[in-house]
Amino acid sequence: MPPTNKGKDLPYDCTDRESIYHYAVDLRGSTLREKTDADEISDIRKNKGSFGSAVETYYFMLDLNNESEADFKEAGLELKTTPLKRNKNGSLSAKERLVIGMIDYMTVVGETFETSHLMEKAEAILLISYLWTPDTDPLDYPVELVEIVSMPSLPEGDLAQIKADWETVVNKIRDGRAHELSxxxxxxxEACTKSSTSKTRRKQPYSNIPAKPRAWALKASFMTAMSNRLIENMQSIERGADEKSLTLVELVRKRFAPYFGLTEQELGERFGYLESGQSDRRTWPKNLCACATRRILGVSDEAKIEEFEKAGIKPKTMRIKRNGTPKESISFPYFDYFELAATPYEESDFSSYMEQRYLFVIYREDATDDGVYRLSDVVFWQMPDDDLDEAKRCYEEMRSRVANGYAENSVKSSENRCCHVRPHDTKTSKPIPTPQGVPMKRKCFWLNAQYLKTEIARIASCE
Known part of the structure; x- marks a missing residue:
């Protein structure tokens, strides 16, 4: 029997798109056999939706239904799975079109593109693409791509063509020619045929001739281009003719230098994320500084930075108060209590976080204007080898407490020079299961603010 979410704590927050996405990302590079208890999937050649149904029931623990509302209703997120295939030249292409939703001939004629049911269904799609291989058990199909795709946020040219396509189909229905759609x-x-038998027909509003049932779908050719763009979506930091010999550090500093001294608000206004004079922080995008970083480097919001991918660099915004202490400690993703208890440091995600190189984009508090932070520096940082042992000690201590039934007893910053453990958000963090059966709030590891203060000072003294 497939699992059900009734009366069960889910390993993600079903009301939060980001939580759902981060849980889904764990599928990337894995198979359903590796990530779930599923032992069989019906033949995908006879039931094209069988893989998607298995993802819903076994991985996300959703109750299957035929309702037209979003799969993750409270988050307004639609789940779609689609197969990719490997071509002879090694490239990937979409095996089939991506069906978004049925066309209601009787109501679509009264819609506009912007307010259409199509746009509602495609406002936010959690797209999971898997690699189809002939003569392979569907449980062993590896997941290649996990992304949230929004039709309204597609490139301007793509959206203009999709709107023209929509109007072509709808105008044909308005002309009483739904039976002639192709x-x-x-x-x-496209308006693709969608029925269990070729004899099924539906009424159309302006003709007595019944028409085949059809659904809105993005063509396989479009899905191929979009999937490859998402999978290989990397952009390089552009270099001028006189910048070819610059190191990455030199190039990054050169890009940031013209913006040093500007406030967060000024950067937001300059790059179009804020209206002029929009000073209320509560109205700012939560990732304003991260977006500004990408614009300064000349890459788009959604692209991977090729140089950073090659070097294993992760950008982090750091706000530093007048006394030199970071305004916030740096947090890492929530951990699963069962996984923590079972995983030694060397095999943990936390160890990879500690060994990663970071680009700290530093904003310092204005000398006289409280709460105003100005872009002041960029530094590359990686935890010194001598401190890795201290980070390991924090991890192993927390692991021991969880395994022995003391999950509520977090490692405090006073106990470890580098790291500590606490919930990310004490108000909204929901309890999740622990090995001892007592649900606890979700927690994560943090780098101590005081430790970061000493590290920033150390780097500055070395420059």
């Missing part, structure tokens, strides 16, 4: 009518978006 995939060849359009370029990116």
């Amino acid at each position: 995939g060849s009518d359009t370029f990116y978006l």
Whole structure:
């Protein structure tokens, strides 16, 4: 029997898109056999939706239904799975179109593109693409891509063509010619046939001739281009003719130098994330500084930075108060209590976080204006080898407490020079299971603010 979410604590927050996404990302590079208890999936050739149903029931523990509302209703997120195939030249292509939702001939004629049911269904799609291979058990299909895709946020040219395609289909229905619809009518978006038998027909509003049931779908060719763009979506930091010989550190500092001294608000206004004079922080995007970093480096919001990917660098915004102490400690993703108890430091995600190189984008508090932070520096940092042992001690101590039934007893910053453990958000953090059966709030590891203060000072003294 497939699992159910009734009366069960889910390993993600079903009301939070980010939580759902981060849980879904754990599927990337893995198979359902590796990540779930599923022991069989019906033949995908006879039931194209069988893989998607298995992902819903076994991985996300959702109750299957045929309702038109989003799979993650409270988060307004639609789950879609789609197969990729490996071509002879090694490239990937979409095996089939991506079906978004049925077309209601009777109501679509009264819609506009912007307010259409299509746009509602495609406002936020959690897209999970898996690699289909002939003669392979579907449980062993590896997941290649996990992304949240939003049709309204597609490139301007793509959205314009999709709107034109939508209008082509709808105008044909308005002309009483739904029975004449064809995939060849359009370029990116099509009205594909969708019924269990070829004899099924539906009424249309402006003709007595019944028409085949059809659904909105993004064509396989479009899905191929989009999937490859998402999988290989990397951009390089552009270099001028006189910058070819610069090291990465020199190049990054050169890009940031013209913006040193600007406030967060000024950067937000300059790059179009804030309106002029929009000073209320509560109205700012939560990732304002991260977006500004990408714009300064000349890459788009969603792209991976090729140089950073090659070097294993992760950008982090750091706000530093007048006394030199970071305004916040740096947090890492929530841990699972069962996984923590069972995983030694060397095999943990935490160890990889500690060994990663970071780009600290530093904002310092204004000398006279309280709460105003100005971009002041960028530094590359990696935890010194001598401190890795201290980080390991924090991890192993917390692991021991969880395994022995003391999960509520977090490692405090006073107990470890580098790291500590606490919930990320004490108000909204929901309890999750622990090995001892007592649910506890979700927690994560943090780098201590005082430790970061000494590290920033150390780096500054070495420059």
